[in-house]
Amino acid sequence: MAFFDILKCTALYTFYSVTFFAIGVFSYRLLLHPLRGYPGPFVAKISDAHNGFFAINKRLHIVTREDHIKYGSVMRHGPNKLVFNTVQALHDIYGNERFIKSHIYNATTQTPGVYNTFNVIDKDAHRSKLKIVGKVVNERGMRFFEPTMQEQINIFLRTLGESSSESSASPVNMTDNIRNLACDIIGLLAFGYPLELQTTATNHFMVKGMALANWLVNTRMQWFRIQQSRINDLLILLDTGVREQYKRLLERMIKGRLSEDKHIRHDLYSIASEANEDLANPGGSIRLSDIWAEAAAFFPAGAFSTSGALSALFFYLVRYPECYDRLASEIRSTFSNRAEIKSGPQLSSCLYLRACIDESLRISPPVPGTLWRERASSDNDPRPIIVEGHEIPKGIQVGVNSYALHHNDAYFPEPFRFMPERWLPSESSEEQRKIMNAAFSPFSIGYRTCAGKSMAYLESSLVIALTLWYFDFEAAPGKLAMVGGGTPGSLDGRAHTNEYQLYDTFNGAHDGPYLVFRPREDYIKDFRLRGQGSS
Numbered sequence: 355m356a357f358f359d360i361l362k363c364t365a366l367y368t369f370y371s372v373t374f375f376a377i378g379v380f381s382y383r384l385l386l387h388p389l390r391g392y393p394g395p396f397v398a399k400i401s402d403a404h405n406g407f408f409a410i411n412k413r414l415h416i417v418t419r420e421d422h423i424k425y426g427s428v429m430r431h432g433p434n435k436l437v438f439n440t441v442q443a444l445h446d447i448y449g450n451e452r453f454i455k456s457h458i459y460n461a462t463t464q465t466p467g468v469y470n471t472f473n474v475i476d477k478d479a480h481r482s483k484l485k486i487v488g489k490v491v492n493e494r495g496m497r498f499f500e501p502t503m504q505e506q507i508n509i510f511l512r513t514l515g516e517s518s519s520e521s522s523a524s525p526v527n528m529t530d531n532i533r534n535l536a537c538d539i540i541g542l543l544a545f546g547y548p549l550e551l552q553t554t555a556t557n558h559f560m561v562k563g564m565a566l567a568n569w570l571v572n573t574r575m576q577w578f579r580i581q582q583s584r585i586n587d588l589l590i591l592l593d594t595g596v597r598e599q600y601k602r603l604l605e606r607m608i609k610g611r612l613s614e615d616k617h618i619r620h621d622l623y624s625i626a627s628e629a630n631e632d633l634a635n636p637g638g639s640i641r642l643s644d645i646w647a648e649a650a651a652f653f654p655a656g657a658f659s660t661s662g663a664l665s666a667l668f669f670y671l672v673r674y675p676e677c678y679d680r681l682a683s684e685i686r687s688t689f690s691n692r693a694e695i696k697s698g699p700q701l702s703s704c705l706y707l708r709a710c711i712d713e714s715l716r717i718s719p720p721v722p723g724t725l726w727r728e729r730a731s732s733d734n735d736p737r738p739i740i741v742e743g744h745e746i747p748k749g750i751q752v753g754v755n756s757y758a759l760h761h762n763d764a765y766f767p768e769p770f771r772f773m774p775e776r777w778l779p780s781e782s783s784e785e786q787r788k789i790m791n792a793a794f795s796p797f798s799i800g801y802r803t804c805a806g807k808s809m810a811y812l813e814s815s816l817v818i819a820l821t822l823w824y825f826d827f828e829a830a831p832g833k834l835a836m837v838g839g840g841t842p843g844s845l846d847g848r849a850h851t852n853e854y855q856l857y858d859t860f861n862g863a864h865d866g867p868y869l870v871f872r873p874r875e876d877y878i879k880d881f882r883l884r885g886q887g888s889s
């Protein structure tokens with residue numbers, strides 16, 4: 355037999371084998387699988403390629419909502435995945451400790467076997483990690499860290515001041531400025547390291563690199579087969595350059611921190627070291643690699659989410675001038691000078707500010723996707739696990755999509771309208787607020803809820819209150835004013851012009867809004883422009 359005949363024969367044999375195998379698998383998934391009776395998109399029933407494809411084009415949150423409208427509040431969104439769109443399911447899933455994070459979170463580890471609080475699956479390991487991280491970012495931790503956060507916000511305000519001049523103001527892309535601020539804050543919280551993204555361009559590559567990494571990681575999570583295949587090696591090539599640069603930067607941060615006294619400042623390293631020294635602490639053998647894995651995870655978890663929340667809120671404030679006016683008036687009448695704008699009873703009394711933050715987190719949740727959970731393979735409890743009346747067998751992943759739930763009009767009437775007043779006791783009935791509070795889940799709920807929630811609220815409140823204290827602002831003129839919103843007539847689910855658009859990469863990516871700033875009198879008094887000395 356000639357060489358080419360053998361080759362042809364092998365190719366045909368492989369083709370038929372693969373085709374028969376695929377037909378076998380797809381038929382099983384359609385006809386015999388335990389989830390065969392559930393409605394859902396045809397491709398999703400036979401392959402994770404459905405979610406993988408929409409993760410690649412960053413629209414999975416929108417498609418999930420649209421699919422719920424077509425298929426109902428429980429649907430099959432992958433061969434082994436059920437996604438729900440009700441409050442009952444939210445609490446049945448995330449409130450039940452027998453559900454653990456799905457194995458797909460393994461796609462987010464940088465080094466095999468080294469986990470952080472976000473991606474660790476084992477419950478005991480999670481508990482000991484959370485003990486440490488919790489101390490860094492909880493309310494008490496924030497009392498130590500707030501002065502550092504305030505210093506960084508001052509730099510942010512100065513940058514806004516420099517963008518404005520009496521005659522003409524240059525438009526500021528809030529996504530860039532806020533992301534730089536949020537990363538600078540996290541660099542100091544995690545490593546005590548001044549990244550100085552707000553003032554110099556040297557480390558800007560890390561923001562781009564992390565955005566790319568978020569997208570790749572989310573694609574691997576949603577289409578886990580990629581993670582297990584050779585395609586993954588090709589994907590890794592895409593971000594190798596930036597990854598190397600980022601690794602070197604992390605090494606610099608770590609070396610710098612190790613050369614200092616452990617307790618020189620309140621950051622992750624000092625708190626983890628303290629826990630290590632505490633012999634009574636059962637988690638007292640924390641490896642250095644664990645601490646740095648934790649610190650590195652703070653950037654996507656802490657900086658990218660907070661930047662999404664704040665960029666969205668600036669967008670809604672200029673799109674809804676009546677809300678802007680009401681919030682500006684609340685801030686300017688609550689405080690009598692800049693020094694009063696800090697955590698405490700005065701800031702907490704700004705109910706409209708909190709309502710604006712929550713309403714923005716509702717319409718544009720910074721983590722807009724489905725947070726997959728499953729039964730642990732070691733769960734031998736004979737009692738069934740029920741989600742809204744559906745028994746969930748082992749091997750099935752379940753979840754609720756926060757974007758879809760936050761736009762479910764059974765819980766939030768007029769879901770695409772920014773209406774902070776819906777959260778105010780004086781303007782919305784107790785019954786309606788009870789319904790909304792049960793469905794509101796931008797930080798998720800239950801034992802794996804966001805560890806940095808207090809920090810997120812503090813940072814968001816300070817940034818918005820201080821910006822309104824020092825500036826008036828509005829949308830940039832011309833076409834720039836459109837950046838961030840939907841496009842009328844768009845057929846890809848992005849037609850809502852007044853909705854801040856998120857691009858689902860686990861932490862939603864985003865752009866804009868472009869704003870112009872006019873300093874108020876206090877700005878001129880409190881800040882001297884750089885070059886004339888700092889305030």
Ligand code: HEM
Pocket residue numbers: 471472473484487491652655656657659660663719720721725796797798801802803804805806807809810
């Ligand atoms: C508006 C801002 C934020 C939002 C919307 C947000 C949202 C979330 C969500 C939805 C989760 C659950 C993820 C999952 O189940 O896979 C989470 C977890 C987490 N977040 Fe945040 N987050 C924000 C800010 C922060 C900040 C500032 C930090 C502090 C560094 C932080 C640290 C964490 C950590 C460590 C976890 C893992 C917690 C665990 O599994 O026990 N987050 N966050």
